[in-house]
Amino acid sequence: xxxxxxALLLACLLQTPASDPxxxxxxxxxxxxxxxxxxxxxxxHPPGDRTIYLGGDAGRYAAKNVTLKMLVxxxxxxxxxxxxxxxxxxxxxxxxxxxxxxxxxWEKIGKLGYHSQQQAIRPMLQSLLADRFHLVLRKEPKxxxxxxxxxxxxxxxxxxxxxxxxxxxxTRETYYAMAIDQDNIPVAELANFLQGHFNRTVLxxxxxxxxxxxxxAVPLPPGNADIDVDSAVFQALDxxxxxxxxxxxxxxxxxxxxxxxxxxxx
Numbered sequence: 001x002x003x004x005x006x007a008l009l010l011a012c013l014l015q016t017p018a019s020d021p022x023x024x025x026x027x028x029x030x031x032x033x034x035x036x037x038x039x040x041x042x043x044x045h046p047p048g049d050r051t052i053y054l055g056g057d058a059g060r061y062a063a064k065n066v067t068l069k070m071l072v073x074x075x076x077x078x079x080x081x082x083x084x085x086x087x088x089x090x091x092x093x094x095x096x097x098x099x100x101x102x103x104x105x106w107e108k109i110g111k112l113g114y115h116s117q118q119q120a121i122r123p124m125l126q127s128l129l130a131d132r133f134h135l136v137l138r139k140e141p142k143x144x145x146x147x148x149x150x151x152x153x154x155x156x157x158x159x160x161x162x163x164x165x166x167x168x169x170x171t172r173e174t175y176y177a178m179a180i181d182q183d184n185i186p187v188a189e190l191a192n193f194l195q196g197h198f199n200r201t202v203l204x205x206x207x208x209x210x211x212x213x214x215x216x217a218v219p220l221p222p223g224n225a226d227i228d229v230d231s232a233v234f235q236a237l238d239x240x241x242x243x244x245x246x247x248x249x250x251x252x253x254x255x256x257x258x259x260x261x262x263x264x265x266x
Contacts, residue, residue, distance in 0.1 A: 034123065034126075034127045035105070035123040035124045035127060036102075036124055036127045036128070036131075037061065037099040037100060037101060037102075037124050037127075037128055038099075038100045038101065038102045038103075039099065039100050040061075040097060040098065040099035040100070040128055040132070041097070041098050041099075042095055042096070042097050042132055042263040043095065043096045043097075044093070044094070044095060044096075045064065045065045045066075045094035045095055045096050049065065050065065051064060051065055052064065052065045052066060053065065054066065054074060056099075058106070058110060059100065059101050059103070059106040059110070060098070060099065060100055060101065061097070061098075061099040061100075061101065061121055061124070061125070062097065062098055062099070063095070063096065063097040064096050064097075065094045065095075065096065066094060066095060066096075066097070067090060067091050067092065067093060067094055067095070068086070068089075068090040068091075068093075068095070068129070068133060068135075068257075068260060069083050069086065069090050069091045069257070071095075071097075071125065071129060072129065072135070072137070072255060072257065074122075074125065075122050075125040075126045075129055076122070076126070076255060077119070077122060077192070078201075078254075078255060079195045079196070079198075079199050079200055079201050079202075080199050081144055081145075081199070081200055081201055081254075082144075082201060082252065082253075082254040082255055083254070083255050083257070084140075084254060084255075084256055084257070085256040085257040085258060086257030086258075086259075086260050087260060089262075090257060090260055095263065097128075099124070099128065101121065101124065105120075105124075109121070131264075132263045132264050133260050133261055133262075133263050133264075134259065134260065134261040134264075135257065135259070135260050136257075136258045136259035136260070137255050137256065137257060137258060138255075138256050138258055139253045139254070139255065139256075140253070140254050140255075140256045141251050141252070141253055141254070142251065142252065142254045143249055143250070143251045144201060144249070144250065144251075144252060144254070145200070145247060145248070145249055146200065146201040146202065146203055146247075146248055146249070146250045146252065147194070147195070147198060147200060147201070147202045147203070147245040147246065147247060147248075148202075148203050148205045148245065148246045148247075148248045148250075149187065149190070149191045149194065149202055149203065149204050149205060149206055149243055149244075149245055150205050150206055150243065150244060150245075150246055151206050151207070151208070151242065151243060151244075152237075152238045152242050152243055152244040154238075154242055155242050156206070156208060156241065156242040156243060157240065157241055157242035158187070158208065158212040158213075158214065158241060158242070159212060159213045159215075160210075160211075160212060160213070161183055161184040161185075161210070161211040161212055161213055162183065162184070162213070163183075163213045165181065165183075165213070165215065166181075166213075166215040169181070169215050169216075169217045169240070170215070170217055174217075174219045174220075175219070175220045176217055176218060176219050176220060177218040177219070177220055177229045177232060177233070178197050178216075178217075178218050178229075178233065179216065179217040179218065180193050180214060180215070180216050180217075181214075181215045181216075181217075182213070182214055182215075183213045183214075184211045184212075184213070185211055185212065185214055186204075186209075186210070186211055186212070187204050187206050187208045187212065187214075187243075188204040189214070190204075190214050190216070190241075190243075191203060191204040194233070194245070197233065198230070201250075201252060202245070203250060203252075206243065214241070215240075216236065216237070216240055216241055217236070217240070218232050218233050218236045233245075
């Protein structure tokens with residue numbers, strides 16, 4: 001399992017509804033202007049360096065050692081089990097990307113909270129993939145094995161938005177297999193966070209409405225002893241949040257890469 005550091009920034013500001021992560025480009029007789037980076041460079045990743053990074057400084061987007069399929073996952077906010085098709089190189093050839101967000105867009109995006117920022121750059125990344133990789137995608141419903149996030153037997157333990165930070169769950173001396181501490185977010189954001197770890201679709205089926213303070217941490221044991229991280233995540237979800245994951249089959253809209261070219265010149 002590869003590690004992807006946080007990064008990416010809100011489509012609801014810029015036309016892509018947050019409710020539809022598969023909002024693929026549509027054919028229109030009068031196209032509306034697409035959100036785009038001001039400038040971007042795409043280069044092959046040099047051999048020998050295995051570090052994977054998705055992020056960027058303020059007003060910038062950066063990706064290091066990422067394949068086109070990984071970029072599609074990020075641009076459309078889906079796990080890898082929802083992306084298929086395309087030439088073999090789309091899942092094997094790594095690239096480095098550096099891009100600048102237009103200043104007028106960043107003035108708005110930079111004031112948003114992290115999870116709102118997470119969505120804002122996606123339409124720009126979608127435009128970049130379409131322009132430089134000549135990417136063509138389509139939706140395809142498919143039955144796949146997913147995790148359903150549901151309420152555990154003892155009931156949910158989610159403080160309402162605005163509650164004090166649960167400092168006891170996070171200490172500077174502790175290393176974590178995974179952790180999230182966000183205020184004023186829906187449970188669907190937790191499901192999205194979890195599917196990034198499992199690289200598998202996680203559906204919010206808790207029925208819990210509204211926003212919460214979600215503080216969730218899976219610490220590594222002292223001495224870096226081996227642990228089954230997935231089992232630790234399952235246990236921590238129940239203990240800390242009163243939630244659990246159940247393996248189920250579900251039909252979801254997946255993304256199929258119909259066409260992609262090697263990236264055009266910078």
